[in-house]
Amino acid sequence: MTGQAFLLPEIAEILSAGGIEDAVPEARWILEDAADAEQARSIAKRRARHEPLQYLLGKWEFYGLTMYVGEGVLIPRADTETLVEAVLTRLPDRSGQMIADLCTGSGCIALALAAHMEHTRFAGLERSAAALQYAEKNLALHRFPNVTFSCADVLDEAAAGQYHGLAAIVCNPPYLTEAEMQNLQEEVRYEPESALFGEPDGLHFYREITRLWRETLKPGGLLAYEVGYTQAAAVGEILSQNSFEQIERIRDLNGIERVVLGYRNP
Numbered sequence: 001m002t003g004q005a006f007l008l009p010e011i012a013e014i015l016s017a018g019g020i021e022d023a024v025p026e027a028r029w030i031l032e033d034a035a036d037a038e039q040a041r042s043i044a045k046r047r048a049r050h051e052p053l054q055y056l057l058g059k060w061e062f063y064g065l066t067m068y069v070g071e072g073v074l075i076p077r078a079d080t081e082t083l084v085e086a087v088l089t090r091l092p093d094r095s096g097q098m099i100a101d102l103c104t105g106s107g108c109i110a111l112a113l114a115a116h117m118e119h120t121r122f123a124g125l126e127r128s129a130a131a132l133q134y135a136e137k138n139l140a141l142h143r144f145p146n147v148t149f150s151c152a153d154v155l156d157e158a159a160a161g162q163y164h165g166l167a168a169i170v171c172n173p174p175y176l177t178e179a180e181m182q183n184l185q186e187e188v189r190y191e192p193e194s195a196l197f198g199e200p201d202g203l204h205f206y207r208e209i210t211r212l213w214r215e216t217l218k219p220g221g222l223l224a225y226e227v228g229y230t231q232a233a234a235v236g237e238i239l240s241q242n243s244f245e246q247i248e249r250i251r252d253l254n255g256i257e258r259v260v261l262g263y264r265n266p
């Protein structure tokens with residue numbers, strides 16, 4: 001909607017009254033997105049009840065790309081750009097090689113990598129049909145010919161059995177602990193539990209994926225995880241127990257160890 005600056009104070013006020021901190025910038029985004037004043041007010045009222053802004057707008061930016069999002073799929077976070085960056089800076093773009101993105105959700109990681117690695121093929125796997133629909137929609141939007149998405153439970157041995165000789169595996173699994181799930185920020189409660197909860201200690205997916213998918217990597221292949229803010233050491237340990245080498249822990253822009261990666265020993 002253009003030319004509606006006069007609505008800014010009203011929309012910002014609806015947001016502040018609901019306790020939304022960044023009321024003015026959020027009001028601006030809502031006004032830009034809404035078709036008319038009535039729609040802007042209705043979005044603002046839902047936002048004031050802490051529905052995620054990203055779901056209300058229906059899209060969000062990740063690594064410079066627009067991603068469609070909505071209920072049923074994890075919202076792409078800026079933290080996850082650290083994982084994209086880590087892979088881009090460590091792996092040459094080669095034709096014939098394939099990278100798997102496990103628990104792909106909206107597909108944001110595979111798509112962001114594919115945008116910068118046009119000679120590499122990407123396979124995004126996702127168990128949730130609802131999430132997968134967003135990945136497909138995002139692929140249709142960006143039309144990268146080197147990406148495919150498919151429905152698969154990455155904890156199923158048979159799913160891993162379909163792959164071999166991978167150059168890399170990237171994965172932002174569910175990693176929140178039982179205690180963290182009890183204390184979710186209001187907005188995060190709208191997001192699918194299946195994308196957040198990593199079983200009581202938060203490490204279940206790291207243990208299982210590292211074990212089940214190790215052999216799908218070629219010797220020297222890269223395994224790169226996003227991790228929760230207290231998990232870097234534990235995930236590094238899981239990698240070394242599974243004989244991964246040259247393990248690195250990489251900090252995000254907030255200085256939190258956010259990515260843990262290693263290479264399959266030959």
Ligand code: GLN
Pocket residue numbers: 077172173174175176188195196197
């Ligand atoms: N980063 C998300 C959060 O803090 C968690 C996503 C995940 O479990 N991968 O809410």
